Amino acid sequence: MSFRPVAYVARHVQAFLGSLGRLARNPLATMLTLVVIALALALPLGLKIFVTNARAATGDFANALDISVYLRTDVSLEKAEQLARSARERPDVAEVTLIPADQALAEFREHSGFAAALQVLQENPLPHVLHVRPTRESSSPAAIETLRRYFAAWPEVEIVQLDTEWVLRFNAILELLRRFLAIAALVLAVGVLAVVGNTIRLEILNRRAEIEVTKLVGGSNAFVRRPFLYTGALYGLGGALLALGIVVAAVVALEGPVATLAQSYGSEYTLTGPAREDVGALLAGGVLLGWIGAWIAAARHLRDIEPRA
């Protein structure tokens, strides 16, 4: 038999529309399946959005990882500037800010409320300070420790201070959440496969007579499988769209309270919903999972159905 591309495409369109029609004719059963798939897909998407928002709300981690290098009080400003230049040459350092002792004292006098008391000091007790910000690539705990040791080894340095433990802990929590998200996505993907697979299995059993007749008149396994694959893909797509709706609704519901909370801390932060690439990944993932689930069920059950005489 020669290949007829137009007829072949027409058969695919027919199978797709047939699958769509079958789902529409059983709205309750279809909706129940879609809700189960949607919940399974909404959870990882919701977690992803939570992690993204948590990162955004806490600012850029690299910016938070400043190292304060306190020089000895007998180090001159010229020497401090030379040390700052030297620090800037390191590839793992993004930015070095020198705070001269006089500037530090002036700021302290202005903001501390001890201006009168500070007047009695004979000399400036504050040292010059270098604020070192590592590059984003060198923000890991190990890289920060390397930098700390490097500055601590300078004879002009009195103390190197790292107030970054909370950031590292928070970073670790987010990493944990990311891992949890990956595991949850994997487990729930298997769940979607199982839901679609079982739904398709039941549909295959319901349509056993039709499958037998189709095979009897010469329908190939590919032909018989086609509408079930489209049904699986439609379940996946429908479930993904519903999941997107659930997540967007949750973001909208939380937007106001989050903004109010942020304002109470003097922040302009607002909750962000799923990004375009998240939506793309969700829809593509839903369709793919539905298709694969249907394929597994069809491959397993269709070969057992042969026409009877």
Add this chain to the structure above:
Amino acid sequence: MIVFDHVVKRYPNGREALSGVTFRIDAGEMVFLTGRSGAGKSTVLKLIALLERPTRGTVLVNGKNTGALKPRHVPAFRRNIGVVFQDHRLLADRPVYDNVALPLIVADTPLKEIDRRVRAALDQVGLRGKENALPLELSVGEQQRVGIARAVVSKPPLLIADEPTGNLDPELSLEVMRLFKRFSDVGVTVVIATHDLNLVREFGQREIVLDNGRVVNPQESDDLPSVIATR
């Protein structure tokens, strides 16, 4: 052409349905398979339509050795055989048109061609105008004619029928048989399994009589070796 050469069919439960059956049916012939229930008529049809494979021996259908046919070639093989059942096997939720069109759809036939052939097939069985009816809205005789239209719509060279008149009254049975005769007259090979001997005598066609898995009219095995030798 159909050739059975010393065909044995034993089912997994150990029952031997055919015990060395040999016969030949030429292209364009109309042949009745007769015998009591359990004689092996349905098994012969199953082997022809490749619903079963022989345990031993050779079955040649339309020039193909069915025992050696690979599974991926079975759908194409079946597209050259029209099958009619006693219980019609129609899709109850599809209109007559869709039921008849099914063999053409699975063969990726262009839509215009499907339309032309479905209407022609319904015309042949006298069901023009019933395209949109559901099978259950039709009489038993009409349902059987839909089954026949589905079997012949793709113009297969071979038509097999298993007790096609089993549920019909004598008048309708005669009508259905006349349809089969018309297809045979235009070159279609027709094989009908039936236990209605009156009907068989009425048409006076060749008869292969089976009993307990064997052909009991021995003249059926004439001339077989030369046919097999050419394969």
